[in-house]
Amino acid sequence: MGAKEILEISKPRIVVLLVITAVTSMFAASKLIGPELDYLGLLHIIIAGSLASAGSSALNHYYDKDIDPMMKRTSTRPIPSGRMKARNVLIYGVGVSATSVIYAALTLNLVSAFFIALGIFFYVVIYTIWLKRLNSSNIVIGGFAGSAASMAGWSAATGSMDILGFLVGFLVFVWTPSHFWCLAMKIKDDYADAKVPMLPVVIGMQKTSKYILVNTAILLPYSLMLYAFGLGIVYLVIAAVSGGLMLAYHYKLTKNPTSEFAWKAYKVTAPYLTIIFVGIAIDAAFHFRF
Numbered sequence: 001m002g003a004k005e006i007l008e009i010s011k012p013r014i015v016v017l018l019v020i021t022a023v024t025s026m027f028a029a030s031k032l033i034g035p036e037l038d039y040l041g042l043l044h045i046i047i048a049g050s051l052a053s054a055g056s057s058a059l060n061h062y063y064d065k066d067i068d069p070m071m072k073r074t075s076t077r078p079i080p081s082g083r084m085k086a087r088n089v090l091i092y093g094v095g096v097s098a099t100s101v102i103y104a105a106l107t108l109n110l111v112s113a114f115f116i117a118l119g120i121f122f123y124v125v126i127y128t129i130w131l132k133r134l135n136s137s138n139i140v141i142g143g144f145a146g147s148a149a150s151m152a153g154w155s156a157a158t159g160s161m162d163i164l165g166f167l168v169g170f171l172v173f174v175w176t177p178s179h180f181w182c183l184a185m186k187i188k189d190d191y192a193d194a195k196v197p198m199l200p201v202v203i204g205m206q207k208t209s210k211y212i213l214v215n216t217a218i219l220l221p222y223s224l225m226l227y228a229f230g231l232g233i234v235y236l237v238i239a240a241v242s243g244g245l246m247l248a249y250h251y252k253l254t255k256n257p258t259s260e261f262a263w264k265a266y267k268v269t270a271p272y273l274t275i276i277f278v279g280i281a282i283d284a285a286f287h288f289r290f
Contacts, residue, residue, distance in 0.1 A: 005078040010054035022049045022153030024281040029157035031284035048104040055097030071190035111155040119148030136202040143176030185262035209257035238279030
């Protein structure tokens with residue numbers, strides 16, 4: 001079990017994305033709600049968040065070990081390729097996930113630890129084990145795992161959860177279907193081979209592209225609405241521009257619902273979350289409203 005394999009089952013790109021949402025949420029909460037930012041706390045949320053994401057990703061690798069060989073995208077993963085034993089991945093996943101929750105409870109607070117545990121539960125149990133192979137709404141409901149990362153960061157700063165903290169976290173939930181369905185359109189045949197009922201497999205590419213457009217048409221006003229709950233002008237501009245760009249690409253996708261264009265739309269959709277959460281942090285640092 002080498003370092004390369006451990007890194008691979010930990011899905012580092014997802015770790016980075018979720019840590020960014022948690023850290024920016026923590027920073028924004030400390031500026032907008034208070035108390036003053038604890039920089040040691042920032043380090044603790046990075047460690048706890050990284051462990052939670054890595055552990056739950058490993059458990060996802062373990063549970064999907066039977067369908068991964070069927071899909072081109074996942075057939076070279078450490079378990080199906082024989083580079084790691086399934087049992088070792090399971091031990092690593094459970095151990096690292098449990099450590100993240102205990103670490104958060106000891107270094108941050110119980111509310112933050114609760115949201116970290118909730119994120120792990122949603123990704124591993126609700127999405128991976130229960131819904132992924134059962135229902136085409138799998139990623140819609142499973143998307144709350146990402147929201148929990150933001151809420152963990154917010155509550156790490158404030159010690160509680162308020163309406164703005166919840167709504168900021170819920171942004172991840174609203175964004176996830178547009179993001180993931182673009183990817184699902186790109187690798188539709190993979191999911192069909194593995195009999196995973198992702199939306200394009202169930203209803204086809206054209207209808208999926210319309211679902212993506214509708215979802216983004218909900219995401220844009222939702223993101224702008226956060227101004228009414230206390231975010232400022234800097235955030236509003238960033239949300240309008242980035243959300244508008246996504247909407248334009250997803251409209252084009254309905255006119256050209258191919259796996260090639262879905263991949264282009266995915267590349268536009270993917271950075272949105274980082275941009276919007278960095279925008280929230282910048283807005284909190286230079287906060288002004290009309």
